[in-house]
Amino acid sequence: MFAMFSYPFIIRALVVGTLVSLCSALLGVNLVLKRYSMIGDGLSHVAFSAMAVATVMNWAPLWVAIPVVIAAAYLLLMFSSNDRLSGDSAIALLSTGALAVGIFIISTKSGINTDINNYMFGSVLAISQSDVTLSVVLSLAVLALYVLFYNKIFAVTFDEPFARATGVRAGFYNFLIAVLTAVTIVLGMRMIGALLISSLIIFPAMSSMRVFKCFRNVVICSAAISVFCFLTGMVISYEYSTPTGASVVLINIAVFVVFCAANFLRGKIRIRKELSE
């Protein structure tokens, strides 16, 4: 198992993956609670399309995808904040629309199927040395901003009207959450895959909410679960030559089941205790 640490590409994937897992777990708690679980999925499809265009045009994928996905996140928020279009249909429109554009553009060029395949399902080889620096800087920035604005982000997630009425700039913090999510999605999707990246946002948060009742503990546990699942997934992926993204998600599913069971058992024990009293 320790032989895997002798490969530079594995080390790169471990560093970037751990940071992205942390970011997605933190943001995931807010997104799930705000009923925005699918925003990750929508944005990853946009990122897929942007990267496809970048590949065809021979541009650096990250530099194209990040601004495009931030713009898409902003659009999504605009759509869902005016009541004409509900949030989930806006996301569905954007994600399928973007996917169609991506597929259309790819079809104009032949011979780039490997890259596209990697974007869809993820590849541990996708992260180059130059990407690592950018990824580390950006994900550290996401973490720092999240921690810095933690209280405000909590207030806006728990009760946006109250936050707004008492002078918290809710619009700004919503946008901040969207931008941080966009950056996290783009950084993570090449390793985990566009089709799977949103599970990194949803699963750790959902698992941790089964067991913990206070927001701070939910956030901390979610981060721990996410990093644990990523590292375990990486080891399994290395040992058994399975795709990284799928391995990580499978571990996440297992953890979710365990946490659900723990919650169920705790409920049973509590009822029995109350009955015996």
Added chain:
Amino acid sequence: MKNQGKKEKNKKTLITCDNLAIGYENMTVLENVSFSVEEGDYLCVVGENGAGKSTLIKCLAGLKKPMEGEITFSDEITRRDVGYLPQQTAIQRDFPASVREVVLSGCLNRSRLIPIYTKADRERALKHMEELGITGLAAKSYRELSGGQQQRVLLARALCASNKMLILDEPVTGLDPIVTGEIYSVIKTINRKYGMTIIMVSHDVKTAVRHANKILHVKHTVQFFGSTEDYVGSKIGKDFIGG
């Protein structure tokens, strides 16, 4: 039919609404709405369902812009001095947050530049939790509380945000009669004991006239604005209260 409430000499006007028109998109729900709120008032906004009570109060809380007209805050008060108790949302009902976390979040408008809660914030939160009798629940999860307890938590949070004015949007919806009575008496205490100005939307007009000192009755426009005694004696008041 528009009565001006009797003005007591030492009371200062805090909010003046001048000729407001309120509605959604292109549909006007309320128009020509003019009234004022004075220091220490307990103003109840009453009217039928869909009359635009909640929309009016959202404008007062700064969540919506009136389509026409102006809401003026006097020098005594700014938007930051307004505590707000919105209607509960589905998101909150299963939100994993401790009571302490929720109450503390009311302090956010005070510590603008500091990203963490100060000692003063914590003491403030503790004081208001004591006032509302929820100190024992501090570590409990908000989603495991009863409706009445949740409402007390949100009231404590609103008190953290302001000690001058509270805006309450149907604070007793879905609560049983006993708990409803408790919440009303808590609100009355806040008004009497701490001298806070209360603006409350209620569809329960009988309780409204028991507690409030002023009534604003809306339907398309202002049907009545004035003291509760005048309202109870007026025709519209009698009709609406039901004798």
